[in-house]
Amino acid sequence: MGTQAPSNYDDSKIDTRTEEEKAIDAWLPITSSRNAKWWYSAFHNVTAMVGAGVLSLPYAMSELGWGPGVTVMVVSWIITLYTLWQMVEMHEMVPGKRFDRYHELGQHAFGEKLGLWIVVPQQLIVEVGVDIVYMVTGGKSLQKVHDLVCKQEDGCANIKLSYFIMIFASVHFVLSHLPNFNSISGVSLAAAVMSLSYSTIAWGASVKKGVQPNVDYGYKAHSTAGTVFDFLSGLGEVAFAYAGHNVVLEIQATIPSTPEKPSKVPMWRGVVVAYIVVALCYFPVAFIGYWMFGNAVEDNILISLNKPTWLIVMANMFVVVHVIGSYQIYAMPVFDMIETVLVKKLRFRPTWYLRFVTRNIYVAFTMFVGITFPFFGGLLGFFGGFAFAPTTYFLPCIMWLAIYKPRRWSLSWLANWICIIFGVLLMVLAPIGGLRSIIVQAKTYKFYN
Template identity: 75%
Template sequence: MESGSDSKFDTRTAEEKALDEWLPVTSSRNAKWWYSAFHNVTAMVGAGVLTLPFAMSELGWTFGITVLILSWVITLYTLWQMVEMHEMVPGKRFDRYHELGQHAFGEKLGLYIVVPQQLVVEVGTCIVYLVTGGKSLQKFEQLLCPDCKPMRTTYFILIFSSVHFVLAHLPNFNSISVVSLAAAVMSLSYSVIAWVAALDRGRNENVDYSLRSKTPVGQMFDMFTALGDVAFAYAGHNVVLEIQATIPSTPEKPSKGPMWLGCVVAYIIVAICYFPVAIIGYYVFGNKVDDNILITLDHPRWLIAMANMFVIIHVIGGYQIFSMPVYDMIETYLVKSKNFQPSTPLRFTVRTSFVAITTFIAITFPFFGGLLGFLGGFALAPTSYYLPCIIWLIVKKPRKWSLSWWINWICIVIGVLLTILAPIGGLRSIIKSAGTYKFYS
């Protein structure tokens, strides 16, 4: 069986097969269900989990917990939809998000709808991970050497980015499996450390659970930002089809079986990471928590230093997971549209340039909290919360007013509200940060 589908249905030309064997998403199809599990954990449990206590401080107890639970349920449902739709056409696999979009909306319109959103998510997440990695490296250095001369955040981001100039040249998803597995283990580890260290520290005296802002307008904008922060925490949908593309498939044993098993395991781990960090972090610090809870925590010093190192290792893997589909898009475009030959020099140029560009943007706009809120609402809400539902309604055509029809439309309404509101709060947060930040400091 070639390219993961029954060969008698395979209509690809020899040239198309050769290109698929070179491109990073489709070049290897021997992954197991546990690859799906740790790839999805790496893609999802990242910078977003560290800001959940801060989001709770902007939403309050009742609304905050409601948003967390709703987001977990909705995104698990839309993840299931994407796994189910991966091979809904006999002999064809939708190995990339935009290919599924093209099937639903048409060849050109599907590209116009999906590709810009997916690129914003993946490139934006890579930038956020560079900022996160750099700031965690800075915190690690400060904890180990509190008397050392302070270094600029810019330098730490540059140091962190240097590893990606090497790892970017790993050819495909399966080649980064060890990095992704280490990242998944680290994400679970630092999440546990965050809430355990917070519990050990104990609740602040006179802890204040009122909303951070004291004015109605400020509370409204904070709520918008928090919604984007929560949306950012569920980013795995943008790479789920690409991950499923690495799993072998036959008509008798389609890839959706092992893929869904891996997704369920991943979502259980997500719940173990997200809910304790968000609830315990807010319980201990109230509205005094920072937008990265590990920045708020200082003791025990060795444990918090270890947690920050775990974050560094995790976002190394996260950057690789989100950059791989971007490499695939760029390399596909250059080969198919610009007639470049698939080659090592082409791959080297594309990937080195991407790391350099994202690094430059990260050192120019290192606003962690604002970036999460803006990107979470602007692009992650559509691709994770409701675009799968729209595609499902188009291709599956559930009966009007049926349970499936209602569930999809409810998800769409919630997702659209996120898309409208969250970027407003995130943009305001970026502007406020820019007003107090000394560039290249």
Template identity: 75%
Template sequence: MENLENEALNGHPNSSLAEKTNDYMIDVGFTKQEKNNYESNFEIQEKLEREKRIDEWLPITSKRNAKWWYSAFHNITAMVGAGVLGLPYAMSKLGWGPGVTILTISWIITLYTLWQMVEMHEMIPGKRFDRYHELGQHAFGKKLGLYIVVPQQLVVEIGVNIVYMVTGGTSLQKFHNTVCSSCKKIKLTYFIMIFASVHFVLSHLPNFNSISGLSLAASVMSFSYSTISWAASIDKGIQENVQYGYKSHSKAGTTFDFFNALGTIAFAYAGHNVVLEIQATIPSTPQKPSKVPMWRGVVVAYIIVAFCYFPVAIIGYLVFGNEVKDNILISLEKPKWLIATANLFVVIHVIGSYQIYAMPVFDMIETLLVKKFKFEPNKLVRFVVRNVYVAFTMFIAITFPFFDGLLGFFGGFVFAPTTYFLPCILWMAIKKPKKFGLSWWTNWICIALGLCLMILSSLGGLRRIIIEAKTYKFYSSTPSPSN
């Protein structure tokens, strides 16, 4: 076929490839059957070449040369973020016993489900599930798999980007107010817009490997501001008349605050939604499958996550008790230079986190446009898609900046399924472990706990949003904290 195409091209230099090939077949006297067979093969080859060009252009599959440490800092950047700052507040709503227990169990369960995701990436010899929904399609069928996974994954990733818009704007505002306490107060809306302006530039980086430097900086920042948070809390010392009981004066308030805190913890363990996409960037051969370096990176990331989460949650609650704010850095007021630095670190980190979670969304939208709607994969498509997406998340963040309510609601409604129990359901559907065996029981326990977490924390987060919305004026200032 290749020789035929070369001869055709040489004989008819001013025609398209299809026209040249057709003219050449007439010249050499192809029969109708031979012509139809060749045209069919030619169409298949042309389609495969287009698919290859698209895969080389899309952000997830364009490059597969990442190292294991890319996995480590991508996972740290994806996981440690807005969630860690809300953990002391979550502890204040849960109490010592339930708080430490739920934090520990969540760490164990999510490490287990993350291992499942890494193992399932290449469970079929010669095939890689580069995207979460591809794994869902393999387990549940092409249509049902899409319907189950894609809505959840999109809500997770878009939800995270909205929350990080709020987090970035809030931290910029706190930085400004700390370094210039006598300056005129500026509305949160403008700080969110400043934070968003960075992403109108960075969102045009083409793929995961192109943001590896940003992700490394973000992971260093996350460890740094987590350390500052608990170290500054120790330096501040346990506050006078500190109390560790539940703050709400009603049983309903205490119950719903407890539920909301569950969502905050679920939000803190949120890296699963991009793990397959991260693993897709690592090279793989039968002798050296990608799961080996990927798992090494995940283990390193989870050790660092533990060093970030547990000290911040426990020490922050120990120092401030039930008076701790929904963002631990707001409770820490001195030394000013250190708190200002920590808030700046938060801004740098959530810039990286935003890009980590936005990349799979860009991949989905761009795939839809170039594969289904037949747009040409070019810079204009990418420019429009990514700018519109950043503008959309900025608008929603400006409109609904309810930080702790957002953590609880999104943590419960979408993070719990995709992090705590959807990997277990996929594992059971594909691997089919022996009934009543260890794997079977482990997965069902994770599914049951995840379902409880999803239902309860969604209720708590939604109630929190409703309460704060009552005192919030759109596009005016920060929402007033509820009592």
């Protein structure tokens, strides 16, 4: 289901779909276009990975401390690169078949029904959760630009965050009607360039500002319980930053494939480039931001930086452009799931107005939730641990063990179990800190303020 046989395969043996099924697959967002190049993989993965999470990394470092913070950052980079390689390899492990969607791979590993129940809820939590957080991020960045350019002492009105989130959402009521991954490649490329730009500005402006007077690298919480909860929340924020796995198979599905030139070759090339960019963005921002501000750093590093004004305005606008692209990258698999259910299960006709209605409802939903619960740092910690850890850190390893069955105590077996243990600990511990952070902020929060 949802696969297209490469051009030189014997269709009579491989492709058993009816003409109606072929027409539906040609309409669905993930399988409608397969002409992407390797560099599409690079910038789609950068856009998916380097999002709002990078701006919270100095704050995560302040919650973790130097030793644990550097360790968790580096180990996460290595583990997630390894699990991403596994997913790229598993995309075409069955000759003549492509696992175009995360849940299709899950169904192959765990069975038709169980695979759906294991993968789909987690993937939806991640993708919808990211889009909600990006609504908040986009709105906050627009508000920051407004506040820097138009100050209240100059007679400018104080505009609610809710309105800025609505302004940000208005862009998606238009962009969400682009039909598939390849059609958003221009938006994604712009977003990838922006991510490198604002990350560079974030650490560059931090260096320019210098180490702050009386900088403190100790934990800011005054109680042991507070320190522990903050530490757990920091784990979730790091997990949130490494979230690209939830769309990697869908990105690979857009690359053409033949037995001589399987899609994993250009896909992996793009992934390696993307991960180099990820390292160039993440490590300087996290380490330099924490070094300069210590535990006084804000949960969004750009909020800690107010001068030079023009540079911070530009960085925040770069963030807005980037999260516009990131929102679309994470929304596309959700659109694919919704449209697959409506057309294949509920037998709706695949029409433009079906797409128009469903996608507008989705954008409106993420906008409403973002306006209602704009707890940026807490949301990162909660979603990061609860859903990102399984789909990013250890679900690919479990599928690898289930499918390939490596020999016990072999290097592959050990590596996968290490990733699984690390990921399970993240999944269990991180949401606790994130949830507490949301509760603490909610005590003083006024809805729709």
